[in-house]
Every structure is written in structure tokens, then in C-alpha cells.
Amino acid sequence: xxxxxxxxxxxxxxxxxxxxxxxxxxxxxxxxxxxxxxxxxxxxxxxxxxxxxxxxxxxxxxxxxxxxxxxxxxxxxxxxxxxxxxxxxxxxxxxxxxxxxxxxxxxxxxxxxxxxxxxxxxxxxxxxxxxxxxxxxxxxxxxxxxxxxxxxxxxxxxxxxxxxxxxxxxxxxxxxxxxxxxxxxxxxxxxxxxxxxxxxxxxxxxxxxxxxxxxxxxxxxxxxxxxxxxxxxxxxxxxxxxxxxxxxxxxxxxxxxxxxxxxxxxxxxxxxxxxxxxxxxxxxxxxxxxxxxxxxxxxxxxxxxxxxxxxxxxxxxxxxxxxxxxxxxxxxxxxxxxxxxxxxxxxxxxxxxxxxxxxxxxxxxxxxxxxxxxxxxxxxxxxxxxxxxxxxxxxxxxxxxxxxxxxxxxxxxxxxxxxxxxxxxxxxxx
Amino acid sequence: xxxxxxxxxxxxxxxxxxxxxxxxxxxxxxxxxxxxxxxxxxxxxxxxxxxxxxxxxxxxxxxxxxxxxxxxxxxxxxxxxxxxxxxxxxxxxxxxxxxxxxxxxxxxxxxxxxxxxxxxxxxxxxxxxxxxxxxxxxxxxxxxxxxxxxxxxxxxxxxxxxxxxxxxxxxxxxxxxxxxxxxxxxxxxxxxxxxxxxxxxxxxxxxxxxxxxxxxxxxxxxxxxxxxxxxxxxxxxxxxxxxxxxxxxxxxxxxxxxxxxxxxxxxxxxxxxxxxxxxxxxxxxxxxxxxxxxxxxxxxxxxxxxxxxxxxxxxxxxxxxxxxxxxxxxxxxxxxxxxxxxxxxxxxxxxxxxxxxxxxxxxxxxxxxxxxxxxxxxxxxxxxxxxxxxxxxxxxxxxxxxxxxxxxxxxxxxxxxxxxxxxxxxxxxx
Numbered sequence: 001x002x003x004x005x006x007x008x009x010x011x012x013x014x015x016x017x018x019x020x021x022x023x024x025x026x027x028x029x030x031x032x033x034x035x036x037x038x039x040x041x042x043x044x045x046x047x048x049x050x051x052x053x054x055x056x057x058x059x060x061x062x063x064x065x066x067x068x069x070x071x072x073x074x075x076x077x078x079x080x081x082x083x084x085x086x087x088x089x090x091x092x093x094x095x096x097x098x099x100x101x102x103x104x105x106x107x108x109x110x111x112x113x114x115x116x117x118x119x120x121x122x123x124x125x126x127x128x129x130x131x132x133x134x135x136x137x138x139x140x141x142x143x144x145x146x147x148x149x150x151x152x153x154x155x156x157x158x159x160x161x162x163x164x165x166x167x168x169x170x171x172x173x174x175x176x177x178x179x180x181x182x183x184x185x186x187x188x189x190x191x192x193x194x195x196x197x198x199x200x201x202x203x204x205x206x207x208x209x210x211x212x213x214x215x216x217x218x219x220x221x222x223x224x225x226x227x228x229x230x231x232x233x234x235x236x237x238x239x240x241x242x243x244x245x246x247x248x249x250x251x252x253x254x255x256x257x258x259x260x261x262x263x264x265x266x267x268x269x270x271x272x273x274x275x276x277x278x279x280x281x282x283x284x285x286x287x288x289x290x291x292x293x294x295x296x297x298x299x300x301x302x303x304x305x306x307x308x309x310x311x312x313x314x315x316x317x318x319x320x321x322x323x324x325x326x327x328x329x330x331x332x333x334x335x336x337x338x339x340x341x342x343x344x345x346x347x348x349x350x351x352x353x354x355x356x357x358x359x360x361x362x363x364x365x366x367x368x369x370x371x372x373x374x375x376x377x378x379x380x381x382x383x384x385x386x387x388x389x390x391x392x393x394x395x396x397x398x399x400x401x402x403x404x405x406x407x408x409x410x411x412x413x414x415x416x417x418x419x420x421x422x423x424x425x426x427x428x429x430x
Numbered sequence: 431x432x433x434x435x436x437x438x439x440x441x442x443x444x445x446x447x448x449x450x451x452x453x454x455x456x457x458x459x460x461x462x463x464x465x466x467x468x469x470x471x472x473x474x475x476x477x478x479x480x481x482x483x484x485x486x487x488x489x490x491x492x493x494x495x496x497x498x499x500x501x502x503x504x505x506x507x508x509x510x511x512x513x514x515x516x517x518x519x520x521x522x523x524x525x526x527x528x529x530x531x532x533x534x535x536x537x538x539x540x541x542x543x544x545x546x547x548x549x550x551x552x553x554x555x556x557x558x559x560x561x562x563x564x565x566x567x568x569x570x571x572x573x574x575x576x577x578x579x580x581x582x583x584x585x586x587x588x589x590x591x592x593x594x595x596x597x598x599x600x601x602x603x604x605x606x607x608x609x610x611x612x613x614x615x616x617x618x619x620x621x622x623x624x625x626x627x628x629x630x631x632x633x634x635x636x637x638x639x640x641x642x643x644x645x646x647x648x649x650x651x652x653x654x655x656x657x658x659x660x661x662x663x664x665x666x667x668x669x670x671x672x673x674x675x676x677x678x679x680x681x682x683x684x685x686x687x688x689x690x691x692x693x694x695x696x697x698x699x700x701x702x703x704x705x706x707x708x709x710x711x712x713x714x715x716x717x718x719x720x721x722x723x724x725x726x727x728x729x730x731x732x733x734x735x736x737x738x739x740x741x742x743x744x745x746x747x748x749x750x751x752x753x754x755x756x757x758x759x760x761x762x763x764x765x766x767x768x769x770x771x772x773x774x775x776x777x778x779x780x781x782x783x784x785x786x787x788x789x790x791x792x793x794x795x796x797x798x799x800x801x802x803x804x805x806x807x808x809x810x811x812x813x814x815x816x817x818x819x820x821x822x823x824x825x826x827x828x829x830x831x832x833x834x835x836x837x838x839x840x841x842x843x844x845x846x847x848x849x850x851x852x853x854x855x856x857x858x859x860x
Binding site (some may be wrong): 295 | 457727741
């Protein structure tokens with residue numbers, strides 16, 4: 001075992017950071033054995049020094065000068081758990097320039113500036129690990145990056161946001177509407193006071209960008225990801241899915257189109273059959289399906305958030321980069337050689353489930369079918385329900401371009417005999 | 431990109447080996463991009479040269495001299511997919527001595543001689559990877575070895591044998607007996623002509639040894655693993671589980687007892703509740719639950735066998751060791767610093783579900799309860815069913831040492847009023 005302890009600077013000491021500091025301190029001997037060298041916290045950058053911190057660390061370690069701490073030339077590893085783009089980005093870049101490897105949980109930064117950070121890691125010959133950025137403690141990025149790297153990933157389909165899964169799960173099991181379920185999620189601590197990043201799909205979109213980049217060896221940023229949140233999902237949508245033997249989930253879907261050499265990445269609510277393994281992912285759990293040419297279907301499941309699980313992922317990365325440090329090596333960089341085009345959502349192949357409130361007149365079905373045919377969308381099933389004012393058509397389509405499908409919905413809305421488009425939901429998973 | 435191609439020797443060209451050769455040839459450009467260097471097959475060791483091989487490789491590559499091929503000093507990587515202890519072990523050792531990193535899918539060898547192989551890899555400064563040895567294509571060992579290495583694994587609970595899961599799944603869904611289900615599995619190619627290694631639990635026990643070694647950083651061999659197969663599982667056991675809202679699975683269970691600084695590893699059929707995620711693992715799929723202190727419950731799911739999925743795992747390892755080669759580094763070795771005692775099965779804490787055919791006389795329940803009390807086993811529930819000749823007691827226990835529980839069953843068998851012990855099954859997962 002090496003004598004000189006590896007120096008680890010911690011930037012940020014919120015929910016995740018304080019748990020990282022606690023685990024590093026309490027499991028120090030284990031960490032040292034696994035790394036082959038002792039590790040020590042050399043500093044903890046905080047915003048407010050005065051705040052009482054119930055942590056088993058030397059109070060001298062706290063500093064409000066994150067810039068100075070990140071750029072110290074004797075750092076072996078810098079852990080960034082501040083979040084957001086700046087100052088996190090500048091701090092990471094200056095840490096790399098000073099020769100430190102970086103472990104981060106910052107999904108927003110990775111999704112927006114991943115290419116820049118990877119390039120800097122290559123330039124300065126250091127490691128960049130970020131397992132905690134997607135799906136919390138679930139070891140997912142490392143397998144994608146390393147284990148199935150000899151295979152060709154075709155599709156990634158996942159539940160990557162715990163808050164929205166909790167809300168949709170509650171809507172499904174209790175029949176509650178979105179607002180009511182959100183309220184419960186907030187009370188139980190599953191949703192933040194401002195839930196926008198979660199319920200509007202921004203968080204999932206950042207993760208989808210990271211997943212697509214790793215899975216397809218190309219550059220995809222959060223801005224490339226089509227995004228629809230769950231705020232417009234109604235109790236009636238969920239009930240309608242239930243009638244079909246399905247459940248509504250907020251899915252992140254990344255696909256590669258080999259013929260057109262392009263990828264799509266999208267986040268939106270979708271109906272999936274209850275027999276699909278993702279349908280059984282309850283409460284705030286996350287799960288990601290990976291479909292690849294040789295390995296077939298793989299699923300990774302676990303807690304998607306929380307201070308301790310996220311800190312566990314950070315520590316796993318810390319061990320990996322420290323071991324590389326001790327061995328004098330460096331992990332293989334992330335390859336982004338493919339340089340594939342990111343197609344717009346309109347080109348994605350999807351299926352729709354559409355419920356229409358219609359006039360109870362002869363010939364309405366024929367008119368509706370005509371609209372689908374004009375848009376070149378093939379109908380899989382149609383069900384007519386009710387009579388008179390309650391007359392409803394429930395249509396499931398075959399796969400078509402999303403543009404053709406959303407165009408069809410627009411035309412349907414404009415039909416005089418269609419009183420309302422009661423529900424439109426994409427269908428995935430079978 | 432490096433100019434000199436990395437040389438890869440392939441030992442074995444059966445189901446997995448030929449798929450490895452095919453994938454290496456057809457995905458060569460992709461592999462080169464991901465590794466940062468071209469790779470080339472330098473030789474393929476086969477037992478029978480004359481056998482027609484429908485593979486897109488130069489026929490000159492085939493050789494029957496595995497020893498010569500393995501020991502060539504210009505090998506960068508040697509892939510061993512022959513299986514069994516010898517000559518696989520000697521070939522791997524000579525390959526390492528000649529400076530090659532090794533990728534293997536050989537669970538029997540790893541379970542029996544893992545420590546020796548890891549020591550040789552350390553001695554000669556080469557990599558040893560074996561993702562394909564457990565749970566086929568599922569990236570499981572790498573996460574255990576690397577991702578959650580900063581965490582403390584408490585328990586690994588998994589379905590790691592596809593053949594037995596297929597058989598038990600059929601027994602559950604059709605009510606078939608073991609023999610009938612095995613016959614179907616054989617016809618469909620899920621069971622081998624001699625199914626002993628699968629149905630008697632030898633295959634799962636080897637995998638449990640590998641999992642326990644990695645999870646708890648200690649040495650566990652196949653001989654340390656308690657093993658019971660599924661040949662004595664009856665249609666009545668499965669029906670009895672079904673009545674309890676459970677399903678019978680062959681589980682590999684590895685646990686650490688922190689207080690006594692010991693580990694247990696065992697493979698046996700057990701009832702798990704249908705609500706448990708492992709209960710939903712159907713047909714020949716594998717899934718492994720990992721419970722750890724910080725990360726919580728993680729599950730890894732996918733195809734557990736098959737030439738292509740297994741070859742995919744081999745290729746993932748190949749990319750990893752080739753990248754290390756290109757970067758001049760070496761992956762962190764496997765740490766086995768803990769050196770924990772392996773406790774015998776009798777010390778494992780388990781729960782039993784016991785069905786007894788009893789005489790329909792007053793006082794039988796009291797006698798039975800007395801036996802449990804004498805053995806210090808606490809009863810959770812007792813159900814009395816039927817009357818007269820069909821009188822039955824169904825007992826579920828609280829957790830106790832396996833020795834106390836199996837002792838209790840022995841005493842019950844000897845009771846004059848107990849006509850037969852109709853079913854004994856361990857209970858896991860809640």
C-alpha cells in the first residue's frame with residue numbers, strides 16, 4: 001500500500017456532499033484497502049461557513065474559496081457536487097488543468113458541456129467520472145461506457161426521474177389527478193418546492209442527453225432532446241391506459257437509426273403495457289432498459305435519487321479514479337467518434353393512442369379514418385364507446401413518423417364532428 | 431489511433447468462441463474506434479481442425495496447438511472460452527506469463543482457482559476479466575468490482591441459472607412436474623443432454639462463489655457454497671407456494687455477517703413473494719439483486735446465457751483490456767483483503783415453510799408446536815387444512831439458524847402423528 005494519502009477536495013456540501021464527506025470519513029479504512037492507498041479530504045468548499053454542520057470532519061477543512069481549493073496543485077481528485085453550469089464548469093476545468101481527476105454528479109453540466117469536459121480531461125490526462133449524474137446509485141453509465149462497449153446499443157428506454165414516477169404511480173394506484181399527486185409528492189419530500197425541473201422533464205432530458213451520448217458514441221446535448229413533461233397528463237389519461245392494460249410513465253427514449261445514421265432522444269409520457277418490466281417500477285425508483293444487438297435486453301434498477309445512494313455512486317467513482325491514480329494509469333476516455341446527426345422529434349417513429357369525443361352521427365368513423373389515411377397513418381384498432389353526448393372513438397395507430405401523427409391530431413381537432421380530443425398519448429414498449 | 435494492431439488469440443471455438451470470432455470480424459471497425467487501435471485475431475485454438483466452420487475468418491488461423499498459441503510472446507490478449515479446469519488453467523497461466531491480458535468466461539475455473547489466477551495477473555502485471563462467467567451478458571461483475579466498490583454490499587440475491595429458472599417458471603405457469611418441465615426445457619434447447627450441472631445447482635454454486643468473492647472482497651470457492659438443486663421440487667411445492675402468493679425460484683444467496691466477520695454463500699430453491707422483483711423474472715432470464723449499505727437495492731436483469739449474449743460480454747471485456755493496453759495501464763486488481771471466514775450452512779439465518787400431513791387427532795398441533803419450541807424455532811403462522819386423512823398443518827417460521835430449522839424438520843419426521851412431511855421450502859425476499 002502507498003504511504004502518501006491521496007488528496008481529495010470536495011466542492012459543495014449539500015445533501016450529497018455532506019453524505020460523501022460522512023461516508024469518506026466513516027469508511028476510510030475500507031476505502032484505503034480498496035484503493036491501495038489512504039485518501040484524505042483536503043478541503044470542503046461551502047457557500048456559508050457559519051452554518052452548523054453535523055459532520056465528523058475537521059472544521060478547519062471548510063473554506064468559502066472554492067476557486068482556490070479546486071486549483072490546488074496537490075489535489076489528486078476533485079469531487080464536484082455543487083450542481084448547475086457555473087461556477088461548477090470553471091471549477092472543474094481549473095481542477096483538471098491543475099492535474100486532478102474529477103468526479104461529478106452534475107447532470108445539467110454534463111448534458112450541456114459534456115464534450116468540453118471530456119476534451120479537457122483528454123488534454124490534461126485526467127479522469128472524468130459521473131456515474132451519479134444519471135439514475136443515482138444505479139451502476140449504469142460505467143456498464144454503458146465499458147461493459148457493453150464491444151456491442152452495439154440500439155435503444156435505451158428508461159424511467160430516469162423519481163419525482164415524476166412517484167406522481168404517475170400515485171395517479172395510477174389512487175386515481176388522483178396530477179395536482180393532487182404532486183401535492184402528496186411535495187409533502188413526502190419527493191418533489192421540490194419548485195418542481196419545474198422534474199415535472200416539465202428538464203431533469204430527464206439532461207439524463208437522456210448523457211445516455212444517448214454514451215450509448216451511441218456521439219454528441220447529444222440537452223437542447224437536442226425533445227421534451228414533454230407530465231403536467232398535462234390527466235386522471236382520464238391514466239384511467240384510459242389502465243383500461244388498455246397499460247400504465248403511463250415518463251420515459252426517456254434514445255434510439256439510433258442505422259440506415260440514416262442518426263439518433264433521436266426524447267422525453268415524454270407514454271403508455272406501456274403492464275407486462276413490460278418498466279411498468280413494475282414503482283414509487284421513486286428508476287430503471288433503464290438497454291437493448292443491444294448482441295446482449296439483448298438488459299435492465300438496471302434501483303433508487304434514482306437521495307443523498308446516500310447518490311453519494312454511493314460518487315464514492316464508487318472516487319475509488320475508480322483513485323485506483324487509476326495509484327496505478328499511474330488513466331481510464332479510457334469516452335469515445336465520441338460516431339458524430340451522428342440528431343434527428344428532430346418529427347422524424348422519430350412513434351405510435352399514438354387517441355381518444356376523441358365525437359358527434360353520435362352516422363359516418364363519423366369514416367370521416368376520422370379518412371383523416372388518418374390522408375396523413376399516411378395506419379390505424380391498428382378503433383373502438384367506439386357510448387352513445388349520444390358520450391360518444392367516443394378510441395384509436396390506436398401503427399408506428400408512423402411523429403410529425404405525421406401530430407399532424408393527424410391537428411386535423412382531428414379541426415373536424416366539426418370531433419367535439420374534443422380527450423386524450424393523446426404515445427405508446428411504447430411492445 | 432495506434433498503427434500496430436493488437437493481437438488477440440482465441441482459445442476455443444464452440445458456441446461462444448465462434449460468436450466471438452464472428453463479432454470481432456464483423457464489428458472490427460467499430461471495435462478499433464472504441465479501443466483506439468485495430469485488433470486482429472492471431473489464432474484460434476480448436477480441438478478438431480477438420481470440422482467445417484462457417485466463420486468469416488482466414489482458415490490459416492485455426493490451430494490444434496493451444497499451448498503454443500496461448501504462450502506466444504506477441505499476444506496482447508488471450509480469450510479463453512474452452513471451459514473446465516484443465517487445460518484452461520494452464521493455458522491462462524502461460525498466457526499471463528508471456529505477458530498477455532486474459533478474458534475468460536470460465537465460471538468453474540474462476541470459482542475454484544480464482545485466487546490463483548488473480549495472483550498470477552498481479553504477478554505478471556496483466557488484466558484478468560471475466561464478466562461473461564456470471565449472468566451472461568448482464569454487466570454485473572464490473573459494477574460489483576468497480577462501481578459500488580466504495581459502498582458496502584450486504585447481500586446478493588440472484589437467479590443466476592437460466593435452465594432451472596425456465597423449468598421452475600414452466601412448473602409455476604403450467605402446473606407440470608419437474609420431469610415434464612425438464613423434458614420441455616431439453617426439447618427447446620434450454621437444458622443440455624446431461625442437465626446435472628444446472629439442475630443440481632453446480633453451475634449456480636460456481637457463480638455464487640464468484641459473486642461472494644467480489645461482493646465481500648474475500649475468498650470464496652465453489653466448495654464453500656451450500657448447494658441444493660431443484661430435482662426434488664415437486665408440483666405440490668410449487669402449488670403450495672402459489673397458494674401463499676409466492677413462487678419457487680432457485681436462488682444464489684451471498685450474505686455477510688458483520689458482527690461475526692463471516693460470509694455465507696448458498697444455492698437452493700426458495701419461495702419468494704410474487705411482489706418481489708425477482709418473482710417476475712421469467713423463462714431463462716437471469717437477474718441479480720444487490721443490497722448495499724448506501725446504494726440500497728439494485729437489480730441487474732438480462733439474458734443469462736446464449737452464445738451471442740455471452741460473446742457480447744466477452745467483447746466488452748476485450749475492449750476494456752485492449753484500451754488498458756493502448757493506454758499503457760492496467761485495470762485495478764480485485765481486492766481480497768477482507769479474508770472473512772465462510773460459515774457453514776447451519777449458521778445461515780433462514781425461514782422455512784413446512785407442510786405436514788398429520789393424523790386428525792386433538793392435540794397434534796400442540797405436539798408439533800412443542801417440537802418447534804424445543805428447537806428454539808419461532809412459528810410465524812400455522813394453518814390447519816382438511817380433516818381426516820387429508821388433515822394438514824402448514825407452518826411458516828420466523829428466521830432461525832438453518833441448523834435449528836433442519837433439526838426441527840428431522841424431529842417432525844420422527845413424530846408418530848406426522849404421517850409425512852409433504853413439503854419443506856426455505857422462504858426469502860420479504
